[in-house]
Amino acid sequence: MKHLQYGLAALVLTANLAMAPARADGPGVTADTITLGSWSALTGPFAVYGVPGVAGQTAFYGKLNAEGGINGRKIRVITEDHAYNPQQAVAAARKLVNRDKVLAIQGAYGTGPSAAAFPYLQQEGAPFVMPYAGALDWYEPPRPLIVGAQTLLDYQARAVGRWAGKDGHKNVAVVHAAVAAYEKVASNVGPGVKSAIPDATVTMVPVKLGTTDYAPIALELAGKTPDAVVFIGTMQELVALAKELKQQKVKTSLYTYGGNVANDLITLGGEAVEGLRSVSLTLPVNSDAPAVAAYREALAKFAPNEKPDYGSLLTYALAMVTAEAIRNAGEPLTRESLMTGFNTLKDFDTGIIGKVTVTPERHLGTTEVIPVEIKGGQWATAGTFVDALSNW
Amino acid sequence: MHDLLPVIAAGIVSGSAYALLALGIVIIFRSTDTVNFAIGDMATLGVYIAVTAIGFGVPVAGGLLIAIVVAGGTGVLTERFLIRPLGAGHKSLFIALVVTIGLGLVIHAALGAIWGHRPTTIPAIIPGTASVFGVALTWNKIVATGIALAAMALVAWFFRFTPMGVAMRASAEDHFAARIVGINPGRIAAIAWFLGCGLAAIAAFFLAMDTSVNANLTLAALFRAFAGVFLGGLTSMPGAAIGGFAIGILDNLAGRYLSANYRDTIVFAVIVAVLFVRPSGFLGAGRKERV
């Protein structure tokens, strides 16, 4: 009989779900709270990115709330797991907007999953701000409800390509995960290299996403003897590639882009990644810049399970931008005023990422990156913030 | 084609992990008719506990032992408390399989909840690389392959020469006859699960050493191990080991000479083709149909 009860409980619960009364509070704003929604990959293979991403904003809002919030309102963030499945992201969007009545979706992780939710968000008029994700068509042409400050991967790819070119590498191999999203990003490396060395040779080497055994690829590269290898893919695979290249004694310089600028890369890659160069969106997490120090302190306090790292530092900075926009929005705080708050950000400096300027015509707040490299087992800056789109 | 031998060598190295997992799956299937979908997660659990122990100063080799014991122990408990109560027979085949799917989810979620999602590493047993057929392989991989091969040889010896091993083969062939000569089916099942999960833990440990310790450590490898199992036959232990190596080599050949992008598809196409010719795998027992 006990078992029957479980079944009944589930049924009753379904019924409850169907009948739950809608709360009458406005879209996420009350006298003392602002409710924001977010989604991320908390389970599955992408949790390794998703979980730190959530930790960064948790740390920032924790610190902000501890300091009194914004105009007396505390920030509450409801985060849903989508396990990097776009269909689950659509479900999350519906729950957050329809049931939880959030003011906006912010800091959401996952390009594909987030894009899947756009039609619904647009129908409901819910803003989608400062995502930990992004694609070119999100911002070009600008969409009224979408605003971000994460320099696009495409721009990062161009910048890293240019850097390889500036370093004098004429024969560049681009190893990339063979799915459309990565392919598109990787296609920007070539123009970047050529912007520095017009007659450079750039070869594309597609690899199945999720490959663990990089021996065949390393052997293939050994045959091509490139001066530099630019890797556009996940960190685990970058480590596998770096180790395999080192093993096969392929003498080449390795470059990658922002997503892989994490301490884990050094932990996992060890000597194999020493000297690796990358463009980054943030200052290194061990930087002694005051904002980064404050981040480390907040993380230790509000998300103690996460060690300081690139992902959480970035989302910490993005949350900082959101908070600034909410301040800018003033009273009453509505979805419209929030968007105005964003649209009036000018040269906002988080002290962590490039300066953020948003206008109605420019909804991607920054296109800056900073060159970094692994030196002595640590990330170190190799320059200052530059515009990825410029010929720096 | 100048790098054919190196590609095969690399294939054997990665194939050893698939072969261990495949062997583990087959040992468990033969003893209890259960396809253990949680074998990868059990092995990963063993690796996580081993890494924690290594963090407390246990030597790496000790860590490997811990991984084996934890995974094997989890297997024994699973068989005793989750699989045995389901009873035997054709009808429980998919029920047992789904129970292991559920268990795998639980372990997987627990790993994330307890140890977080960030990958960590296991230090190499022996640093440095050696050249095999002109391909550089880390000593780590060579040792790992050596241990994998040794473990398989040990298992082969166990099944071939020890009374318990012979009893397990006998039990796999005829449960009833094994019972009436005095073989305890519960003990056979326990040993099979311990061995199967323990072998998987060896595979997982070396996979982790090669890449990183993460909750999805065995995902890709397990998938190929299953391919190897079906290639060699679900009931044949040598078949599973050979199947695992075959997949490793095939995967590397496909990745190197055909398309790095479509390697899984190519591997699976080959398996489907093989199965159409030999529906129970290369070394598997044919299906008996009573008339």
Add this chain to the structure above:
Amino acid sequence: MNALSRSLLIIGIGAAVALLVGFAEGYSQFVIASVAFVSISVLAVSTLAGLTGIWSMGHMAFVAFGAYLSAQLALRGWPVEVAIPLAMIGAGSVGFLLGLSAGRFSVLYFGLLTMALSLAASEIIGHWTEVTGGDEGIAVTPAISLMLGRELDLGDAVVLCVLLATLAFLLTEIIARGPIGRRWLAIKSQRTAATAIGLKPQLDNASAFGFSAAIASLSGIGIAFSIGYLDPVGFDLNMGVKLIVATVVGGAGSLLGALLGAAFIVVVPEMARNVPAFSEFVFGIATVLTLLFLRQGIVPSIGAALKRRSKTRKPETPSDQALDSRAIAQVVGTLLPPATETLEARDLAVEFGGVKALQGVGLTLPPGRSVGLIGPNGAGKTTFLNVLSGFYQATSAEAVRLGPVDLTILKPSDRIGIGFGRTFQHAELFGDLTLRETFAVAALQGAARRRAHGLPNMTAAEVAERIIAGLNLGAVADMKPGELPFGIQKVADVGRVLATGVSVVALDEPFAGLDAGERAAIRTILQGMRAAGVSILIIDHAVQEVMGISDRVVVFEFGRLLAEGLPDEIRNHPEVLRAYFGEDAVDARKVMTA
């Protein structure tokens, strides 16, 4: 509850839920839609597993087919009402072709092949960017509905999901639980016996797979329009595995189980939403616990518990008192034409891997007569019967024919058509069918033959009813063989072959394992069949019984023909006595003749 009221119930529930959608708030609507479209794909997997024993991990491929096809059609402005049949036809055809190979593999291996199907589908979706948007996915344009005369909005999409689910459950109720589904079940539970009554397992597996694929595609349509965005991740192997989980948890083959299974995989993670990252955890634990305590899945386990409580009636063993051979002859006479052809096997040999199971044996069964085939264990009697019924190939034979027809070139399932049928030593009844259903399935196979021979036109149900009445099975007609004594099972096995309309019947050990009363019942039935002109070949150990009913007796020993003659000749045949009782024929003769 009969089929019509079940169908009406499904329509009623569907309509009620569709109405309820109007009152629910947005997110609850979405949960309802999710349960609806997931329940369709669970239903597809569950029906296939429950009715045919084929477990598919690859059904997400058909779901994806339905989803992308309907998205593409919507993009081109085709109405959803057109997308539905097109998706079903397309997925059904692909499924049919795949299903043709199912019989070649064991359950687990076919499971792997469907796993490969799922992977192949993922690869195709990932690379066929023009249609699927590749790994980045595509947003679905809202479809036009002819009935509404406008584009579907999100609320309409929820109702669409509910209607699609209703359609899927209704089709499954009508087709899979009707005569066709009975065939599938028959094949699932006894492939050999099903073949012997003329069913074609390969074709039926294929049609079941095709049907199930067509149903699954409906789920895809629901997903396309209610989610509004399609991405390969949503159709990957992970989801295929979840459908298996839902099937097992709900109970394979049960309609209500499919609904509960779907609710399980949608609602359990929903319950765990407040504990982020723990939905996997909760889902896994719930799966394990459910199966530990409800081993056969929720619905069948509860059903069995309820049945245990209510059932006290114990079926009675048949006895000859209740049976009347003249009445049986009358019934049999309306079900099948009298035999007109001679069954003949001459100089038949069978070898298995070099071992000679039969050499140079044969017998002749003239129309309307009865011949007994006896012999000690290992004589090759069953092998001989299996050659006659086509399950074994003769290594060589001068002739194996029924009248002019060469049996060696005929498939096992084609023997019914020329009037040859058989029974089985262990009855081999269809475990998932009631006796009434069993007779009805067999009756459909016999319809053509009855028509060709000008017998009265009867529906399958009428044939079943006559057999039930004639063999006095009224009290147990709606029970399944597992609940019945072996004696009744053996009687039912004979009933099954009679329903197929054959005139030549080979009975494999009809008396084995029966008590005196049961034997008498079989004897009476055989007498009735003889009186109706059926040719009978009895293969049995029960020498006395065989002698009593046979016109002639043939004796095999160690695969050879030992003796052939009238029953009385055989009774005193020294070789036969030696075969049965060894060299000490003195003792033996005492035994045989005392």
Add this chain to the structure above:
Amino acid sequence: MSALLAARGIGHRYQGVLALNDIELDVPKGTFMAILGPNGAGKSTLAQILAGAIRPAKGQILLEGADVTARAGRQGLIRNGVALIPEGRRLFGQLTVDENLMLGAYGQPRAVREARLEKVYALMPEAVRQGKHRAAVTLSGGEQQMLVVGRALMAEPRAILIDEPSLGLAPILTAKVYDLLSGLRRGGVTVVVFEQLATHALRHADSIVVINQGEISFRGGVDDEATHEALRTGYLGH
């Protein structure tokens, strides 16, 4: 003569199929008993129950007067010296002859097993002795039957229960098996044969039990007129 094995009120059913009903039986120590009956009489079920391989639905099994019913259903009574040779032999066909025999003494120390192995090989036909490392499935039917008796002997049992030893064997081979069994009986082992074929059993057994439709219909000596009458009824009906 006390009973080595005894059945008290044994009843059993398989899925509604009649198997055994209220069986009372004493197997005296050191005798050769033949339990005869036609196919489907319940012989195999009784053999398995007496050997503890399956647990009876009703009744008790006594071993030297002690109730051992509770031990049934797992490994049987092999550790208590009761060996069962089931119908169809059930050798481990993929295992070698050596391995099959060694399994007969499963759980014994190596030295014991090897000593017994030598003794048992002495009883085996030449072909079995020559083929120690062949898979058992490659032996002929007669050799397999001898081997399975050998496997049972490896346990040095006090009693051997053998189900249908003549099944599928030529009379000459069956005779050899019976000769072996008779030899064992002379050596003090209690032998119970469950048979359909009466000839050999009648020649070798000390006592006869006829079982029919799950019930014992007769028990007596070998030369009784009543035995023949009972067999006739049992096999051929009234």
